[in-house]
Amino acid sequence: MYSIEAVGLSHQFPNGDRALDQVNIRVREGSIYGFLGPNGAGKTTTLRLLLGLLKKQKGKIQMLGKSFEEHRIEILQNIGSLIESPSMYSHLTAVENLTVWQKVYQCPKNRIQEVLKLVGLADTGRKKAGQFSLGMKQRLGIAAALLHNPTLLVLDEPTNGLDPGGIIEMRELLRTLNKNEGITIVISSHLLPEIEKLVTDIGIINKGKMLFEGPLHELMRRQQEASYLAFETNNTAAALQLIQSHHVEAYLQDEKIILPHLPKPSIARLNQVLVQNSIEVYGIATVTNDLESIFMNLTNDN
Amino acid sequence: MHFIYSIQSEWLKTRRSLASWLVIVGGFFIPVILLSARLLYPDNTQKANLSPQFWEGILQQSWQLMAIFLLPMGVILATSLITQIEFKNNTWKQLHTTPQRMSTIFWSKLGVILFMMLQFFLLFNIGIYLSGILPALLLKQVDLPKETFPWLTYLKTSGYFFVDCLPIVALQYLVSLQFRNFLVPLGVGIGMLVAALFAVQWKYGYIFPFTYCLSNFFLLRGAELKELRHINIHIWALGYFSVFTLTSYVLYLTKKEKG
Numbered sequence A: 001m002y003s004i005e006a007v008g009l010s011h012q013f014p015n016g017d018r019a020l021d022q023v024n025i026r027v028r029e030g031s032i033y034g035f036l037g038p039n040g041a042g043k044t045t046t047l048r049l050l051l052g053l054l055k056k057q058k059g060k061i062q063m064l065g066k067s068f069e070e071h072r073i074e075i076l077q078n079i080g081s082l083i084e085s086p087s088m089y090s091h092l093t094a095v096e097n098l099t100v101w102q103k104v105y106q107c108p109k110n111r112i113q114e115v116l117k118l119v120g121l122a123d124t125g126r127k128k129a130g131q132f133s134l135g136m137k138q139r140l141g142i143a144a145a146l147l148h149n150p151t152l153l154v155l156d157e158p159t160n161g162l163d164p165g166g167i168i169e170m171r172e173l174l175r176t177l178n179k180n181e182g183i184t185i186v187i188s189s190h191l192l193p194e195i196e197k198l199v200t201d202i203g204i205i206n207k208g209k210m211l212f213e214g215p216l217h218e219l220m221r222r223q224q225e226a227s228y229l230a231f232e233t234n235n236t237a238a239a240l241q242l243i244q245s246h247h248v249e250a251y252l253q254d255e256k257i258i259l260p261h262l263p264k265p266s267i268a269r270l271n272q273v274l275v276q277n278s279i280e281v282y283g284i285a286t287v288t289n290d291l292e293s294i295f296m297n298l299t300n301d302n
Numbered sequence B: 001m002h003f004i005y006s007i008q009s010e011w012l013k014t015r016r017s018l019a020s021w022l023v024i025v026g027g028f029f030i031p032v033i034l035l036s037a038r039l040l041y042p043d044n045t046q047k048a049n050l051s052p053q054f055w056e057g058i059l060q061q062s063w064q065l066m067a068i069f070l071l072p073m074g075v076i077l078a079t080s081l082i083t084q085i086e087f088k089n090n091t092w093k094q095l096h097t098t099p100q101r102m103s104t105i106f107w108s109k110l111g112v113i114l115f116m117m118l119q120f121f122l123l124f125n126i127g128i129y130l131s132g133i134l135p136a137l138l139l140k141q142v143d144l145p146k147e148t149f150p151w152l153t154y155l156k157t158s159g160y161f162f163v164d165c166l167p168i169v170a171l172q173y174l175v176s177l178q179f180r181n182f183l184v185p186l187g188v189g190i191g192m193l194v195a196a197l198f199a200v201q202w203k204y205g206y207i208f209p210f211t212y213c214l215s216n217f218f219l220l221r222g223a224e225l226k227e228l229r230h231i232n233i234h235i236w237a238l239g240y241f242s243v244f245t246l247t248s249y250v251l252y253l254t255k256k257e258k259g
Helices: A043-050 A072-076 A094-105 A110-118 A134-146 A164-181 A216-225 A236-245 A264-276 A291-301 B002-013 B018-040 B042-050 B054-088 B102-138 B151-178 B183-199 B212-220 B233-253
Strands: A002-012 A018-028 A032-036 A058-063 A079-082 A152-156 A184-189 A201-206 A209-215 A228-233 A251-253 A256-260 A281-287
Touching (some): A002 A043, A018 A201, A032 A043, A032 A164, A043 A058, A043 A152, A094 B002, A134 A152, A152 A164, A164 A184, A201 A291, A209 A291, A216 A291, A228 A236, A228 A264, A264 A281, B018 B054, B054 B102, B054 B151, B151 B183, B151 B212
Parallel strands (some): A152 A184
Antiparallel strands (some): A002 A018, A201 A209, A228 A256, A228 A281, A251 A256
Protein backbone atom coordinates (compact mmCIF):
# COMPACT_ATOMS: atom_id res chain seq x y z
CA MET A 1 0.00 0.00 0.00
CA TYR A 2 1.08 3.56 -0.66
CA SER A 3 1.05 6.25 2.00
CA ILE A 4 1.06 8.84 -0.74
CA GLU A 5 -0.08 8.31 -4.27
CA ALA A 6 -0.28 11.39 -6.45
CA VAL A 7 -0.89 11.12 -10.16
CA GLY A 8 -0.56 13.79 -12.86
CA LEU A 9 0.07 16.71 -10.55
CA SER A 10 0.49 19.91 -12.51
CA HIS A 11 0.65 23.40 -11.12
CA GLN A 12 0.99 26.81 -12.63
CA PHE A 13 1.61 29.99 -10.63
CA PRO A 14 -0.50 33.10 -11.29
CA ASN A 15 2.43 34.69 -13.18
CA GLY A 16 2.26 31.81 -15.67
CA ASP A 17 5.33 29.92 -14.43
CA ARG A 18 4.77 26.18 -14.63
CA ALA A 19 5.93 24.77 -11.30
CA LEU A 20 4.92 21.14 -11.80
CA ASP A 21 4.28 19.14 -14.93
CA GLN A 22 2.53 15.79 -14.69
CA VAL A 23 4.32 14.73 -11.52
CA ASN A 24 3.59 11.25 -10.18
CA ILE A 25 4.65 10.25 -6.69
CA ARG A 26 4.23 6.96 -4.94
CA VAL A 27 5.49 6.63 -1.38
CA ARG A 28 5.44 3.10 -0.05
CA GLU A 29 4.04 2.58 3.42
CA GLY A 30 6.87 2.17 5.93
CA SER A 31 9.50 3.64 3.63
CA ILE A 32 11.76 6.65 4.01
CA TYR A 33 11.28 8.53 0.79
CA GLY A 34 13.94 11.03 -0.19
CA PHE A 35 12.52 13.77 -2.40
CA LEU A 36 15.47 15.26 -4.19
CA GLY A 37 15.97 18.14 -6.50
CA PRO A 38 17.92 21.37 -6.84
CA ASN A 39 16.53 24.58 -5.39
CA GLY A 40 13.44 25.68 -7.30
CA ALA A 41 12.85 22.22 -8.76
CA GLY A 42 9.29 21.98 -7.42
CA LYS A 43 9.80 20.00 -4.20
CA THR A 44 8.10 22.44 -1.85
CA THR A 45 5.28 23.11 -4.31
CA THR A 46 4.66 19.35 -4.53
CA LEU A 47 4.63 18.94 -0.76
CA ARG A 48 2.38 21.97 -0.29
CA LEU A 49 -0.03 20.51 -2.84
CA LEU A 50 0.02 17.16 -1.06
CA LEU A 51 -0.85 18.82 2.23
CA GLY A 52 -3.58 21.00 0.77
CA LEU A 53 -1.70 24.26 1.30
CA LEU A 54 -1.98 25.01 -2.40
CA LYS A 55 -5.19 24.64 -4.32
CA LYS A 56 -4.85 21.63 -6.59
CA GLN A 57 -5.20 22.49 -10.27
CA LYS A 58 -4.69 19.14 -11.95
CA GLY A 59 -4.10 15.56 -10.86
CA LYS A 60 -5.25 13.18 -8.16
CA ILE A 61 -3.97 12.88 -4.61
CA GLN A 62 -4.48 9.88 -2.37
CA MET A 63 -3.00 9.94 1.11
CA LEU A 64 -3.03 6.97 3.48
CA GLY A 65 -5.25 5.16 1.02
CA LYS A 66 -7.95 7.85 0.84
CA SER A 67 -8.76 10.76 -1.42
CA PHE A 68 -7.30 13.90 0.16
CA GLU A 69 -10.17 16.11 -0.98
CA GLU A 70 -12.83 13.88 0.54
CA HIS A 71 -11.04 12.89 3.75
CA ARG A 72 -8.87 15.95 4.44
CA ILE A 73 -9.40 16.11 8.21
CA GLU A 74 -9.12 12.37 8.79
CA ILE A 75 -5.89 12.28 6.78
CA LEU A 76 -4.36 15.33 8.45
CA GLN A 77 -5.03 13.73 11.83
CA ASN A 78 -2.37 11.18 10.87
CA ILE A 79 0.17 13.43 9.21
CA GLY A 80 2.94 15.44 10.80
CA SER A 81 4.59 18.08 8.66
CA LEU A 82 7.36 20.62 8.58
CA ILE A 83 7.30 22.75 5.47
CA GLU A 84 10.26 25.02 4.72
CA SER A 85 11.31 27.17 7.67
CA PRO A 86 9.94 26.08 11.04
CA SER A 87 6.63 27.53 12.18
CA MET A 88 6.41 28.62 15.78
CA TYR A 89 5.02 31.37 17.93
CA SER A 90 8.09 33.36 18.88
CA HIS A 91 6.48 34.92 21.99
CA LEU A 92 5.72 31.49 23.48
CA THR A 93 7.97 28.90 25.09
CA ALA A 94 8.59 25.47 23.56
CA VAL A 95 6.00 23.89 25.87
CA GLU A 96 3.44 26.60 25.12
CA ASN A 97 4.05 26.23 21.39
CA LEU A 98 3.36 22.52 21.59
CA THR A 99 0.35 23.09 23.84
CA VAL A 100 -1.16 25.19 21.04
CA TRP A 101 -1.06 22.10 18.80
CA GLN A 102 -1.88 19.64 21.59
CA LYS A 103 -5.20 21.43 22.10
CA VAL A 104 -6.06 20.97 18.43
CA TYR A 105 -4.91 17.36 18.11
CA GLN A 106 -6.28 16.48 21.55
CA CYS A 107 -3.35 14.20 22.26
CA PRO A 108 -2.26 13.46 25.85
CA LYS A 109 -0.48 16.35 27.59
CA ASN A 110 2.48 14.19 28.62
CA ARG A 111 3.23 13.75 24.93
CA ILE A 112 4.63 17.32 24.96
CA GLN A 113 7.49 16.38 27.29
CA GLU A 114 8.03 13.12 25.40
CA VAL A 115 8.60 14.80 22.06
CA LEU A 116 10.64 17.62 23.58
CA LYS A 117 12.91 15.02 25.15
CA LEU A 118 13.07 13.18 21.85
CA VAL A 119 14.37 16.26 20.01
CA GLY A 120 16.58 17.41 22.88
CA LEU A 121 14.60 20.51 23.90
CA ALA A 122 13.30 19.31 27.26
CA ASP A 123 15.37 21.82 29.22
CA THR A 124 14.51 25.07 27.46
CA GLY A 125 12.27 26.18 30.36
CA ARG A 126 10.91 29.71 30.04
CA LYS A 127 13.04 30.63 27.06
CA LYS A 128 10.88 32.01 24.25
CA ALA A 129 11.00 30.23 20.90
CA GLY A 130 12.04 33.52 19.29
CA GLN A 131 15.32 33.30 21.21
CA PHE A 132 16.08 29.80 19.92
CA SER A 133 18.88 29.13 17.44
CA LEU A 134 17.85 28.02 13.95
CA GLY A 135 18.72 24.41 14.83
CA MET A 136 16.58 24.55 17.98
CA LYS A 137 13.70 26.02 16.00
CA GLN A 138 14.04 23.25 13.46
CA ARG A 139 13.94 20.65 16.24
CA LEU A 140 10.89 22.30 17.77
CA GLY A 141 9.27 22.08 14.35
CA ILE A 142 10.00 18.35 14.28
CA ALA A 143 8.61 17.99 17.79
CA ALA A 144 5.38 19.68 16.66
CA ALA A 145 5.20 17.34 13.67
CA LEU A 146 5.62 14.29 15.94
CA LEU A 147 3.33 15.44 18.74
CA HIS A 148 0.21 13.53 17.69
CA ASN A 149 1.97 10.25 16.77
CA PRO A 150 1.47 10.57 13.02
CA THR A 151 1.81 7.59 10.71
CA LEU A 152 3.21 9.80 7.94
CA LEU A 153 5.80 12.50 8.38
CA VAL A 154 6.38 15.07 5.65
CA LEU A 155 9.56 17.05 6.18
CA ASP A 156 10.71 19.74 3.78
CA GLU A 157 14.46 20.31 4.10
CA PRO A 158 14.46 19.56 7.85
CA THR A 159 18.23 19.73 8.16
CA ASN A 160 18.40 23.37 7.05
CA GLY A 161 20.32 25.31 9.63
CA LEU A 162 21.57 22.26 11.49
CA ASP A 163 25.27 21.77 12.16
CA PRO A 164 26.90 18.45 11.08
CA GLY A 165 26.27 16.94 14.51
CA GLY A 166 22.66 18.03 14.36
CA ILE A 167 22.26 16.50 10.90
CA ILE A 168 23.55 13.14 12.15
CA GLU A 169 21.26 13.32 15.20
CA MET A 170 18.30 14.14 13.01
CA ARG A 171 19.13 11.25 10.68
CA GLU A 172 19.30 8.87 13.65
CA LEU A 173 16.03 10.18 15.03
CA LEU A 174 14.22 9.69 11.73
CA ARG A 175 15.70 6.22 11.27
CA THR A 176 14.55 5.24 14.77
CA LEU A 177 11.06 6.62 14.18
CA ASN A 178 10.80 4.69 10.96
CA LYS A 179 12.17 1.48 12.40
CA ASN A 180 10.58 1.43 15.84
CA GLU A 181 7.31 3.23 15.25
CA GLY A 182 6.78 2.32 11.61
CA ILE A 183 6.34 5.93 10.57
CA THR A 184 6.53 6.55 6.84
CA ILE A 185 8.77 9.52 6.20
CA VAL A 186 9.01 11.84 3.22
CA ILE A 187 12.05 14.03 3.44
CA SER A 188 13.01 16.58 0.83
CA SER A 189 16.48 17.87 0.24
CA HIS A 190 18.63 19.40 -2.45
CA LEU A 191 21.67 17.50 -1.21
CA LEU A 192 21.88 13.81 -2.04
CA PRO A 193 24.74 12.95 0.37
CA GLU A 194 22.63 14.33 3.19
CA ILE A 195 19.89 11.75 2.76
CA GLU A 196 21.38 8.85 0.79
CA LYS A 197 22.41 7.17 4.04
CA LEU A 198 18.87 7.40 5.35
CA VAL A 199 16.36 6.77 2.61
CA THR A 200 14.95 3.56 1.19
CA ASP A 201 13.27 5.16 -1.80
CA ILE A 202 14.11 8.15 -3.90
CA GLY A 203 12.28 10.57 -6.13
CA ILE A 204 14.28 13.05 -8.18
CA ILE A 205 12.57 16.15 -9.51
CA ASN A 206 13.88 18.98 -11.62
CA LYS A 207 12.17 21.87 -13.34
CA GLY A 208 8.81 20.51 -12.25
CA LYS A 209 9.31 17.08 -13.79
CA MET A 210 9.90 13.80 -12.03
CA LEU A 211 13.12 12.31 -13.43
CA PHE A 212 13.42 9.19 -11.34
CA GLU A 213 11.37 7.39 -8.77
CA GLY A 214 12.10 4.06 -7.21
CA PRO A 215 13.94 2.18 -4.50
CA LEU A 216 17.42 3.39 -3.64
CA HIS A 217 18.88 0.05 -4.81
CA GLU A 218 17.46 0.73 -8.27
CA LEU A 219 19.38 3.99 -8.38
CA MET A 220 22.46 2.13 -7.16
CA ARG A 221 22.03 -0.43 -9.91
CA ARG A 222 22.05 2.41 -12.37
CA GLN A 223 25.16 3.64 -10.65
CA GLN A 224 26.83 0.29 -11.22
CA GLU A 225 25.71 0.23 -14.81
CA ALA A 226 27.20 3.64 -15.27
CA SER A 227 30.65 2.56 -14.04
CA TYR A 228 33.36 1.75 -16.61
CA LEU A 229 36.93 0.45 -17.06
CA ALA A 230 39.92 2.51 -18.09
CA PHE A 231 43.08 0.87 -19.53
CA GLU A 232 46.33 2.80 -19.70
CA THR A 233 48.94 1.33 -22.07
CA ASN A 234 52.08 2.31 -23.99
CA ASN A 235 50.29 1.87 -27.35
CA THR A 236 46.68 2.95 -27.11
CA ALA A 237 45.87 2.60 -30.83
CA ALA A 238 47.03 -1.02 -31.03
CA ALA A 239 45.50 -1.86 -27.69
CA LEU A 240 42.15 -0.39 -28.75
CA GLN A 241 42.19 -2.44 -31.95
CA LEU A 242 42.98 -5.61 -30.02
CA ILE A 243 40.24 -5.03 -27.45
CA GLN A 244 37.68 -4.29 -30.17
CA SER A 245 38.70 -7.43 -31.99
CA HIS A 246 37.47 -9.32 -28.89
CA HIS A 247 33.97 -7.83 -29.42
CA VAL A 248 34.22 -5.38 -26.57
CA GLU A 249 32.89 -1.87 -27.18
CA ALA A 250 35.75 0.48 -26.44
CA TYR A 251 36.82 4.03 -27.27
CA LEU A 252 39.64 6.44 -26.54
CA GLN A 253 39.39 9.20 -24.01
CA ASP A 254 42.29 11.27 -22.69
CA GLU A 255 44.87 8.72 -23.86
CA LYS A 256 42.98 5.97 -22.06
CA ILE A 257 40.88 3.16 -23.44
CA ILE A 258 37.42 3.26 -21.98
CA LEU A 259 35.26 0.12 -21.96
CA PRO A 260 32.11 -0.93 -20.11
CA HIS A 261 32.30 -2.60 -16.76
CA LEU A 262 33.27 -6.30 -17.23
CA PRO A 263 33.43 -9.32 -14.93
CA LYS A 264 36.83 -9.82 -13.30
CA PRO A 265 37.86 -12.92 -15.42
CA SER A 266 37.15 -10.96 -18.61
CA ILE A 267 39.35 -8.09 -17.40
CA ALA A 268 42.18 -10.58 -16.65
CA ARG A 269 41.81 -12.17 -20.08
CA LEU A 270 41.96 -8.81 -21.87
CA ASN A 271 45.04 -7.90 -19.90
CA GLN A 272 46.66 -11.21 -20.89
CA VAL A 273 45.88 -10.58 -24.57
CA LEU A 274 47.48 -7.14 -24.43
CA VAL A 275 50.63 -8.42 -22.72
CA GLN A 276 50.94 -11.34 -25.11
CA ASN A 277 50.88 -8.80 -27.96
CA SER A 278 53.81 -6.89 -26.42
CA ILE A 279 51.66 -4.02 -25.15
CA GLU A 280 52.70 -2.72 -21.79
CA VAL A 281 49.74 -2.21 -19.46
CA TYR A 282 50.39 0.60 -16.98
CA GLY A 283 47.06 0.52 -15.24
CA ILE A 284 43.53 -0.88 -15.19
CA ALA A 285 40.99 1.15 -13.19
CA THR A 286 37.31 0.77 -12.46
CA VAL A 287 35.74 4.22 -12.56
CA THR A 288 32.53 4.39 -10.52
CA ASN A 289 29.94 7.14 -10.79
CA ASP A 290 28.82 8.07 -7.31
CA LEU A 291 25.15 8.77 -6.63
CA GLU A 292 25.90 12.45 -6.60
CA SER A 293 27.10 12.40 -10.19
CA ILE A 294 24.07 10.36 -11.24
CA PHE A 295 21.85 12.94 -9.56
CA MET A 296 23.79 15.74 -11.25
CA ASN A 297 23.60 13.96 -14.61
CA LEU A 298 19.87 13.41 -14.29
CA THR A 299 19.17 17.00 -13.31
CA ASN A 300 21.60 18.48 -15.83
CA ASP A 301 20.27 16.36 -18.72
CA ASN A 302 16.79 17.59 -17.83
CA MET B 1 -16.22 20.16 20.58
CA HIS B 2 -13.58 20.85 17.93
CA PHE B 3 -14.53 24.50 18.01
CA ILE B 4 -13.90 24.70 21.77
CA TYR B 5 -10.46 23.08 21.37
CA SER B 6 -9.68 25.45 18.55
CA ILE B 7 -10.72 28.45 20.66
CA GLN B 8 -8.47 27.19 23.49
CA SER B 9 -5.59 26.87 21.06
CA GLU B 10 -6.19 30.35 19.62
CA TRP B 11 -6.52 31.84 23.08
CA LEU B 12 -3.18 30.38 24.10
CA LYS B 13 -1.53 32.16 21.15
CA THR B 14 -2.55 35.52 22.57
CA ARG B 15 -0.61 34.89 25.79
CA ARG B 16 2.03 37.61 26.27
CA SER B 17 1.17 38.96 22.83
CA LEU B 18 1.09 42.69 22.14
CA ALA B 19 -2.67 42.48 21.61
CA SER B 20 -3.26 41.01 25.07
CA TRP B 21 -1.19 43.78 26.68
CA LEU B 22 -3.09 46.32 24.63
CA VAL B 23 -6.37 45.05 26.07
CA ILE B 24 -5.14 45.29 29.66
CA VAL B 25 -3.37 48.65 29.30
CA GLY B 26 -6.16 50.07 27.12
CA GLY B 27 -8.83 48.95 29.57
CA PHE B 28 -7.25 50.73 32.52
CA PHE B 29 -5.68 53.71 30.72
CA ILE B 30 -8.53 56.23 30.99
CA PRO B 31 -9.68 55.09 34.46
CA VAL B 32 -6.12 55.52 35.79
CA ILE B 33 -5.96 59.07 34.40
CA LEU B 34 -9.35 59.90 35.87
CA LEU B 35 -8.41 58.34 39.20
CA SER B 36 -5.19 60.37 39.30
CA ALA B 37 -7.13 63.58 38.65
CA ARG B 38 -9.68 62.70 41.33
CA LEU B 39 -6.92 61.97 43.84
CA LEU B 40 -5.11 65.21 43.02
CA TYR B 41 -8.22 67.37 43.47
CA PRO B 42 -10.01 65.93 46.52
CA ASP B 43 -12.34 68.93 46.95
CA ASN B 44 -13.72 68.54 43.45
CA THR B 45 -13.94 64.80 43.98
CA GLN B 46 -15.90 65.19 47.20
CA LYS B 47 -18.31 67.58 45.44
CA ALA B 48 -18.73 65.17 42.52
CA ASN B 49 -19.30 62.19 44.83
CA LEU B 50 -22.28 63.92 46.41
CA SER B 51 -23.95 64.43 43.03
CA PRO B 52 -27.03 62.26 42.40
CA GLN B 53 -25.77 61.78 38.83
CA PHE B 54 -22.21 60.89 39.86
CA TRP B 55 -21.88 57.57 38.06
CA GLU B 56 -23.48 58.91 34.86
CA GLY B 57 -21.00 61.80 34.93
CA ILE B 58 -17.96 59.61 35.36
CA LEU B 59 -19.29 57.26 32.68
CA GLN B 60 -19.50 60.14 30.19
CA GLN B 61 -16.06 61.42 31.15
CA SER B 62 -14.54 58.00 30.69
CA TRP B 63 -16.18 57.30 27.36
CA GLN B 64 -15.37 60.75 25.98
CA LEU B 65 -11.75 59.99 25.15
CA MET B 66 -12.35 56.32 24.69
CA ALA B 67 -15.16 56.46 22.13
CA ILE B 68 -13.70 59.13 19.89
CA PHE B 69 -10.26 57.75 19.35
CA LEU B 70 -8.89 55.16 21.76
CA LEU B 71 -11.55 52.49 21.38
CA PRO B 72 -11.61 52.41 17.55
CA MET B 73 -7.82 52.66 17.44
CA GLY B 74 -7.44 49.90 20.02
CA VAL B 75 -9.86 47.68 18.11
CA ILE B 76 -7.96 48.31 14.87
CA LEU B 77 -4.64 47.46 16.51
CA ALA B 78 -5.79 44.45 18.53
CA THR B 79 -7.69 42.82 15.66
CA SER B 80 -4.81 43.31 13.25
CA LEU B 81 -2.22 42.11 15.76
CA ILE B 82 -4.10 38.92 16.64
CA THR B 83 -4.63 38.00 13.01
CA GLN B 84 -1.08 38.90 12.12
CA ILE B 85 0.31 36.45 14.71
CA GLU B 86 0.17 33.74 12.02
CA PHE B 87 1.85 35.81 9.31
CA LYS B 88 4.51 37.13 11.67
CA ASN B 89 5.44 33.68 12.93
CA ASN B 90 5.07 31.95 9.57
CA THR B 91 2.54 29.58 11.10
CA TRP B 92 -0.36 29.64 8.63
CA LYS B 93 1.05 26.54 6.92
CA GLN B 94 1.28 24.67 10.23
CA LEU B 95 -2.21 25.75 11.24
CA HIS B 96 -3.70 24.78 7.89
CA THR B 97 -2.24 21.29 8.09
CA THR B 98 -3.95 20.58 11.39
CA PRO B 99 -7.08 18.43 11.25
CA GLN B 100 -9.51 21.32 11.46
CA ARG B 101 -12.07 22.68 9.06
CA MET B 102 -11.11 26.02 7.59
CA SER B 103 -14.37 27.38 8.99
CA THR B 104 -13.38 26.26 12.50
CA ILE B 105 -10.12 28.20 12.23
CA PHE B 106 -11.90 31.28 10.87
CA TRP B 107 -14.62 31.41 13.51
CA SER B 108 -12.39 30.52 16.44
CA LYS B 109 -9.99 33.33 15.56
CA LEU B 110 -12.87 35.77 15.30
CA GLY B 111 -14.27 34.35 18.53
CA VAL B 112 -11.01 35.06 20.34
CA ILE B 113 -10.95 38.64 19.03
CA LEU B 114 -14.51 39.23 20.22
CA PHE B 115 -13.72 37.61 23.54
CA MET B 116 -10.74 39.95 23.95
CA MET B 117 -13.02 42.88 23.24
CA LEU B 118 -15.37 41.69 25.95
CA GLN B 119 -12.37 41.40 28.24
CA PHE B 120 -11.48 44.99 27.39
CA PHE B 121 -15.01 46.25 28.15
CA LEU B 122 -15.03 44.36 31.43
CA LEU B 123 -11.66 45.80 32.50
CA PHE B 124 -12.72 49.28 31.41
CA ASN B 125 -15.90 49.12 33.50
CA ILE B 126 -14.03 47.73 36.50
CA GLY B 127 -11.54 50.58 36.01
CA ILE B 128 -14.34 53.19 35.96
CA TYR B 129 -15.88 51.69 39.09
CA LEU B 130 -12.54 51.69 40.90
CA SER B 131 -11.81 55.27 39.86
CA GLY B 132 -15.18 56.15 41.40
CA ILE B 133 -14.74 54.50 44.77
CA LEU B 134 -10.97 54.43 45.36
CA PRO B 135 -10.61 58.14 46.25
CA ALA B 136 -13.07 57.60 49.11
CA LEU B 137 -11.08 54.61 50.32
CA LEU B 138 -7.72 56.36 50.02
CA LEU B 139 -8.59 59.94 51.11
CA LYS B 140 -10.21 60.73 54.44
CA GLN B 141 -11.88 63.92 53.23
CA VAL B 142 -13.72 62.14 50.42
CA ASP B 143 -16.96 60.24 50.99
CA LEU B 144 -18.19 57.30 48.98
CA PRO B 145 -20.44 58.28 46.04
CA LYS B 146 -23.99 58.85 47.21
CA GLU B 147 -25.59 57.39 44.10
CA THR B 148 -26.00 53.64 43.83
CA PHE B 149 -23.94 52.19 41.02
CA PRO B 150 -26.22 51.98 37.95
CA TRP B 151 -25.22 48.57 36.66
CA LEU B 152 -27.83 48.48 33.99
CA THR B 153 -26.81 51.83 32.47
CA TYR B 154 -23.18 50.73 32.40
CA LEU B 155 -24.07 47.39 30.88
CA LYS B 156 -26.30 49.01 28.26
CA THR B 157 -23.67 51.64 27.35
CA SER B 158 -20.93 49.05 26.99
CA GLY B 159 -23.24 46.79 25.04
CA TYR B 160 -23.99 49.53 22.53
CA PHE B 161 -20.33 50.47 22.15
CA PHE B 162 -19.47 46.80 21.71
CA VAL B 163 -21.99 46.46 18.90
CA ASP B 164 -20.82 49.75 17.36
CA CYS B 165 -17.24 48.45 17.22
CA LEU B 166 -18.18 45.27 15.37
CA PRO B 167 -17.91 46.72 11.83
CA ILE B 168 -14.35 47.84 12.66
CA VAL B 169 -13.49 44.36 13.97
CA ALA B 170 -14.94 42.65 10.91
CA LEU B 171 -13.25 44.92 8.36
CA GLN B 172 -9.89 44.75 10.13
CA TYR B 173 -10.22 40.97 10.35
CA LEU B 174 -11.00 40.77 6.64
CA VAL B 175 -8.00 42.90 5.61
CA SER B 176 -5.59 41.31 8.10
CA LEU B 177 -6.40 37.81 6.84
CA GLN B 178 -5.59 38.81 3.28
CA PHE B 179 -2.37 40.78 3.66
CA ARG B 180 0.92 39.62 5.09
CA ASN B 181 2.14 43.19 5.59
CA PHE B 182 0.91 44.53 8.93
CA LEU B 183 0.94 48.08 7.57
CA VAL B 184 -1.91 47.34 5.17
CA PRO B 185 -4.62 46.62 7.79
CA LEU B 186 -3.19 49.35 9.99
CA GLY B 187 -3.26 51.87 7.14
CA VAL B 188 -6.79 50.88 6.14
CA GLY B 189 -7.97 51.13 9.75
CA ILE B 190 -6.40 54.51 10.46
CA GLY B 191 -7.58 55.86 7.10
CA MET B 192 -11.14 54.74 7.78
CA LEU B 193 -11.02 56.19 11.30
CA VAL B 194 -9.86 59.60 10.09
CA ALA B 195 -12.52 59.50 7.39
CA ALA B 196 -15.10 58.63 10.07
CA LEU B 197 -14.18 61.76 12.08
CA PHE B 198 -15.27 63.84 9.09
CA ALA B 199 -18.14 61.60 8.01
CA VAL B 200 -19.84 61.71 11.41
CA GLN B 201 -20.77 65.36 10.84
CA TRP B 202 -22.31 64.58 7.46
CA LYS B 203 -26.02 64.10 7.00
CA TYR B 204 -25.54 60.57 5.73
CA GLY B 205 -22.56 59.79 7.95
CA TYR B 206 -24.40 56.79 9.39
CA ILE B 207 -23.72 54.84 6.21
CA PHE B 208 -19.99 54.98 7.00
CA PRO B 209 -19.13 51.86 9.06
CA PHE B 210 -16.55 53.46 11.37
CA THR B 211 -18.79 56.28 12.65
CA TYR B 212 -21.00 54.35 15.03
CA CYS B 213 -18.77 54.62 18.12
CA LEU B 214 -18.61 58.38 17.68
CA SER B 215 -22.33 58.69 17.04
CA ASN B 216 -23.10 56.55 20.08
CA PHE B 217 -20.96 58.79 22.23
CA PHE B 218 -22.87 61.86 21.05
CA LEU B 219 -26.11 60.07 21.84
CA LEU B 220 -24.72 59.15 25.28
CA ARG B 221 -24.07 62.82 25.97
CA GLY B 222 -27.67 63.47 25.13
CA ALA B 223 -26.97 65.27 21.88
CA GLU B 224 -29.94 65.65 19.58
CA LEU B 225 -28.68 64.23 16.30
CA LYS B 226 -31.37 65.17 13.84
CA GLU B 227 -30.10 62.89 11.11
CA LEU B 228 -30.12 59.89 13.46
CA ARG B 229 -33.67 60.44 14.67
CA HIS B 230 -35.03 57.67 12.47
CA ILE B 231 -31.86 55.65 12.19
CA ASN B 232 -30.79 52.85 14.53
CA ILE B 233 -27.00 52.94 14.25
CA HIS B 234 -26.66 49.69 16.20
CA ILE B 235 -28.67 47.84 13.57
CA TRP B 236 -26.48 49.41 10.89
CA ALA B 237 -23.40 48.29 12.82
CA LEU B 238 -24.69 44.73 13.03
CA GLY B 239 -25.52 44.83 9.33
CA TYR B 240 -22.03 45.94 8.36
CA PHE B 241 -20.55 43.38 10.72
CA SER B 242 -22.50 40.60 9.01
CA VAL B 243 -21.59 41.75 5.52
CA PHE B 244 -17.88 42.20 6.29
CA THR B 245 -17.68 38.91 8.18
CA LEU B 246 -19.38 36.92 5.44
CA THR B 247 -17.16 38.52 2.78
CA SER B 248 -14.12 37.77 4.89
CA TYR B 249 -15.27 34.18 5.36
CA VAL B 250 -15.75 33.60 1.64
CA LEU B 251 -12.37 35.20 0.80
CA TYR B 252 -10.67 33.09 3.46
CA LEU B 253 -12.20 29.83 2.29
CA THR B 254 -11.38 30.48 -1.36
CA LYS B 255 -7.78 31.54 -0.80
CA LYS B 256 -5.58 29.68 -3.26
CA GLU B 257 -2.49 29.70 -1.07
CA LYS B 258 -3.01 28.63 2.50
CA GLY B 259 0.48 29.06 3.82
